[in-house]
Amino acid sequence: MRRCTECRVDVEGDWSRCPLCSASLAGEESPGPIPAVPLRFSRRRVFKALTITSILVILASFAAQLLFDREAAGIGALRSVWLGVCAMWLLAIMMVRKRSNVAKSTVYFVVLGGLVAVYWDYLTGWGAWSLTYAVPMLCISSIAALLITVAVMRIDAGDHIVYSGLTVLLGLTPVLFLGLGWVTSPLPSLICGALSFFTLVSLQQTTGREARHELRKRLHL
């Protein structure tokens, strides 16, 4: 019989590593009393297949929109629902995949949500509503959500600081749009820029050292 010196147990069967602690086993293998039964399915693979299929369907749906006319009146209820379902599905997949890190999933949410809004705006004949309203509001609500999450949940600064910083920086982009004259109303961009700026300053003051340490670690060449 094989033996695990870490656990000090004998192991029946043809295990090469200890089934309890994964340490290498020593000694001769003995016939195992339990047969190895193949998996009926693998949860991991099922999820992977579902995710890949979903993303392909979503991308195809977004691409298919280009075949239609680009007019605000022409998009119709059906295509709106179709786009809406695809956008929601995309964000849901992303949330599930990144569920372990709230700050990271927020960055993904802002970027993907913003891109979908801009694309939708483009499909409806570019009224600039996405850059004027959707993106700033997305940024404002995300920053608010992050601030609440960090205050309410116990998250190590190291785990969220980089992504929180990224979200706040993304919150400054509407000011850029404003400067380039891509927006029709300046107010949402200004509010978003101001909120981002103050959050950035307070983040810098409270967790600046941790942030710099974390950045040095992650950007190490």
Added chain:
Amino acid sequence: MSGPAWVRLDNASNIFLAARSDSDPKVFRMSAELDHEVDPARLQAALDETYDRYPLYHVVLRSGVFWYYLQDSDLRPVVTAEDQHTCAPIYQPGRRNLLFRVMHHRRRIILEIFHALSDGTGALWFLTDLLEAYCATGTPRMDERVEEPTTHGLSVDSFGHYFRRRRRSGSADAFRAAVASSELPALAPAPVPPDTHVAKERPRGAKVFRVRGRLTPDSRTRVVELTMPAGQVLALARAEGVQLTMYLTALFFEAVRLASGGLGARRTLTASVPVNLRQFFPSTSPRNFFATVRVEHTYGEGADDVGSIGRQLEAQFRPKVTPEALERKVRRLIRLERMPVLRVLPRPFKDLVLGIVNRGVNRSLTVALSNLGRVALPEPAESRVGRMLFHVSAARPQFCAMSHAGLLTVSFTSPFSDTGHVREFARLLTGSGVDVTVAAARVTEDELAAVDA
């Protein structure tokens, strides 16, 4: 009377149907390891012989409007090689199959049963008879059990007969009368109202620690069997002045704590322990007849070594397993079962209600365990059978223990792939000088890939 015999599945056994899930199909397994490779033909012959003596095992489970019911069938069980993982689902709605299976693998004879049919003790009777028949094939045997079919029976008549007989036997015990009038002596573990005694010990709001982990790839039960000399562990328990079951429970708590990497704010660990009611209220029915008792320990409030935990647990356990305490508990359950509102509720709603009750109970449980104790088999089986094992499908980390031939087996089952608590449990034992042997089923993709390679 026309058509096949049938009997209603009581509310208490219904809990097993309501609480069934992909990862916990409410199946348990009892197996015995022989001193030679199992001969399938002989096993089949032994099964045929034993099967005829247990009419209860002939039933299929069907669903009515208000209740599930067990219906007699003409099906015959067929012995198969072990080609499924442990405690694979048996009952599937709509399929009329037997509620147990008999398999073999190398030297093991394996019996798996759907829990709504029978409990550990009932299954042990069947397995004992099966082993006896198997080991006796070829040698002429006095068959002294000719009358037994009625006691292991299904039909309403034989149950009626059994309870009438018991009442006639002069017992005016209120509990027995209550059981008798409840038609079937089946008591499920889950719908146990919170124990007031426990509630007093633990301040309200103290959180119960629950083990979390990654589910196995195809929802199968993860099983790890630990085999050890019974004498060595008993000596350890005696040295601490604790009875074996509570000593193992204390070890289990400690193992869960060590594997958790810090309990955090949830420092209370609880365990549900089934108690065989037949030891207090003699019954020969193989149907479910047990109640569960809950014990708990809160870390950080006094001595936390295994011996102290064991003694605390035993102090909680002992008063709960007196006939009087169990009788109170059982009466409550029977009252619940006989509640008119619950009786007229259509079955799907019963399932829903029981499922919600079960989830509530689950939230207050960290682990579960069951110890069948030392098993003695009739000769010639006794001398030909080595260790015996007991597995149960689990919704939370659990262990089942039994001992035979001087070997104590502790089989850990869990819906999760993780084996951290088993590792700590084994190391606690080996650290105290116990010789532990590990047998595990391959569950994860990596483990199974190692076999194909």
